[in-house]
Amino acid sequence: MCGIIGIVGTTEVASALYDGLTVLQHRGQDAAGIATVDGARLRLHKGNGLVRDVFGQSAMSGLRGRIGIGHCRYPTAGSEGSAEAQPFYVNSPYGIAFAHNGNLVNTDALRREMFQDDRRHINTDSDSEVLLNVLAHELQIQDRMALTPDHIFKAVAGVHARARGGYACIALLLGYGLIAFRDPNGIRPLVLGERVNGEGREYAVASESVALDILGFKRIRDVAPGEAVIITDDGQLHTRRCAEGAPHTPCIFEYVYLARPDSMIEDVSVYKARLRMGEKLAAKILRERPDHGIDAVIPIPDTARTAASALAGALGVPFREGFVKNRYIGRTFIMPGQGERVKSVRRKLNAIDLEFRKKNVLLVDDSIVRGTTSKQIIQMARDAGARNVYFASAAPPVRYPNVYGIDMPSASELVAAGHTEKEIERTIGADWLIYQDLKDLIWAVQDGNEELKQFDTSCFSGEYVTGLDRSYLEQIEMLRSDDAKAARRAG
Numbered sequence: 001m002c003g004i005i006g007i008v009g010t011t012e013v014a015s016a017l018y019d020g021l022t023v024l025q026h027r028g029q030d031a032a033g034i035a036t037v038d039g040a041r042l043r044l045h046k047g048n049g050l051v052r053d054v055f056g057q058s059a060m061s062g063l064r065g066r067i068g069i070g071h072c073r074y075p076t077a078g079s080e081g082s083a084e085a086q087p088f089y090v091n092s093p094y095g096i097a098f099a100h101n102g103n104l105v106n107t108d109a110l111r112r113e114m115f116q117d118d119r120r121h122i123n124t125d126s127d128s129e130v131l132l133n134v135l136a137h138e139l140q141i142q143d144r145m146a147l148t149p150d151h152i153f154k155a156v157a158g159v160h161a162r163a164r165g166g167y168a169c170i171a172l173l174l175g176y177g178l179i180a181f182r183d184p185n186g187i188r189p190l191v192l193g194e195r196v197n198g199e200g201r202e203y204a205v206a207s208e209s210v211a212l213d214i215l216g217f218k219r220i221r222d223v224a225p226g227e228a229v230i231i232t233d234d235g236q237l238h239t240r241r242c243a244e245g246a247p248h249t250p251c252i253f254e255y256v257y258l259a260r261p262d263s264m265i266e267d268v269s270v271y272k273a274r275l276r277m278g279e280k281l282a283a284k285i286l287r288e289r290p291d292h293g294i295d296a297v298i299p300i301p302d303t304a305r306t307a308a309s310a311l312a313g314a315l316g317v318p319f320r321e322g323f324v325k326n327r328y329i330g331r332t333f334i335m336p337g338q339g340e341r342v343k344s345v346r347r348k349l350n351a352i353d354l355e356f357r358k359k360n361v362l363l364v365d366d367s368i369v370r371g372t373t374s375k376q377i378i379q380m381a382r383d384a385g386a387r388n389v390y391f392a393s394a395a396p397p398v399r400y401p402n403v404y405g406i407d408m409p410s411a412s413e414l415v416a417a418g419h420t421e422k423e424i425e426r427t428i429g430a431d432w433l434i435y436q437d438l439k440d441l442i443w444a445v446q447d448g449n450e451e452l453k454q455f456d457t458s459c460f461s462g463e464y465v466t467g468l469d470r471s472y473l474e475q476i477e478m479l480r481s482d483d484a485k486a487a488r489r490a491g
């Protein structure tokens with residue numbers, strides 16, 4: 001769940017890309033990068049860290065040009081190192097810079113094909129570098145004299161035929177313009193917007209509409225599953241569906257946790273979907289424990305706030321802010337190592353004791369993944385003097401790895417994998433644990449757009465819409481568990 005953005009503007013674009021990346025920062029905190037086209041040159045700056053740390057004054061002034069792309073990274077493949085920060089670049093054909101959100105499940109096979117058949121060198125362990133080379137190869141085999149939108153659409157169709165997984169991508173094609181495309185299932189989000197100024201029409205594509213909002217772009221629509229959008233240097237827009245037949249299955253976890261509440265994804269307000277999650281959960285609580293005796297509903301900041309406020313309203317119980325979040329600490333779930341995650345929860349959240357003392361509190365989180373947050377928070381509520389600590393999750397138990405762009409590769413690290421709800425209740429130390437039902441979560445999102453018939457719910461259901469070799473799950477368990485990552489970092 002990296003953040004990506006691309007703009008074809010009429011004037012200099014670097015500061016808009018920077019601003020756009022800062023509001024996509026919640027999608028990736030590990031690395032950031034921007035590439036722009038300056039005449040015949042590609043300008044590229046990237047590195048590890050938050051957007052504000054990666055780009056200083058001098059880096060920004062080097063990023064000249066009115067066309068560019070940006071990326072903030074949360075790794076799901078390869079290492080966390082700066083060599084795998086994005087955008088990636090290949091010099092042939094044309095010169096392509098590339099930003100990818102998602103994760104491929106057939107990277108190894110593609111990597112072999114790249115080397116043996118297409119004679120391309122891949123220099124990192126990143127799936128995104130492989131995907132860029134697939135695109136480069138598919139463009140290479142088109143007519144080289146005069147590249148037309150038709151050639152590009154055929155190249156993207158070629159990518160769809162070879163790549164398997166979740167991918168929303170923006171490519172900068174030097175001397176031509178920008179290409180944005182989404183995987184045939186539309187798992188990862190991508191939205192298109194426009195802005196008209198005195199000098200003409202400008203286009204932007206981004207992971208979330210919040211980036212368009214703050215830059216003054218009007219949201220036109222989401223890029224469709226399998227669709228490619230081309231915006232040429234001179235501002236012409238061309239679009240075409242380049243894959244047919246796959247079911248449209250946007251990732252439901254975007255609505256639960258990943259996206260900002262002020263974004264619209266697939267014409268569904270993330271904020272409203274979270275409110276509906278809270279209402280559905282309240283209904284389940286009332287069904288299961290009509291005499292629940294809850295004195296206060298307390299959200300676990302930040303993401304759970306929206307669902308918790310609706311839940312409290314529907315229960316008719318006071319909503320209280322019992323935990324205060326240190327606004328200078330980022331998201332803990334997307335940090336790379338478990339040690340850092342555990343420490344960060346305590347540094348990030350502090351209890352207001354009086355809100356807990358002698359009360360039966362219902363703590364609400366959007367989801368429980370590794371259990372890092374819930375275990376510590378429940379203990380903090382007890383230390384603050386709560387009588388009973390109940391815990392509600394606005395999402396169902398996360399029991400299966402996510403392979404489409406969220407770094408949950410290892411079933412053994414998921415607190416719910418292979419366990420009953422009673423067992424999880426004991427592990428996290430709650431007096432009562434209640435989970436949202438999957439059908440209710442689906443309803444909460446679908447109610448915003450009835451055309452959405454299906455979702456990628458793999459981390460809850462274990463069903464993978466793209467199909468999957470079981471050996472892939474074993475492989476990522478081996479390569480991407482916290483232990484494996486720690487061993488790699490130790491050298």
Ligand SMILES: O=P(O)(O)OC[C@H]1O[C@H](OP(=O)(O)OP(=O)(O)O)[C@H](O)[C@@H]1O
Pocket residue numbers: 257300301302303304330331332333334365366367368369370371372373374
């Ligand atoms: O069970 P866990 O492994 O702890 O993962 C789940 C927690 O992680 C996320 O919070 P995070 O701190 O990343 O971000 P937030 O501030 O947006 O809630 C999520 O909102 C849950 O609180």
Ligand SMILES: NC(=O)CC[C@H](N)C(=O)O
Pocket residue numbers: 001002073074075076077078084100101102103104126127128405406
């Ligand atoms: N979270 C993502 O979208 C990650 C993109 C890509 N797979 C990487 O690891 O860089």
Ligand SMILES: [Mg+2]
Pocket residue numbers: 300301302303304365366373
């Ligand atoms: Mg949280």
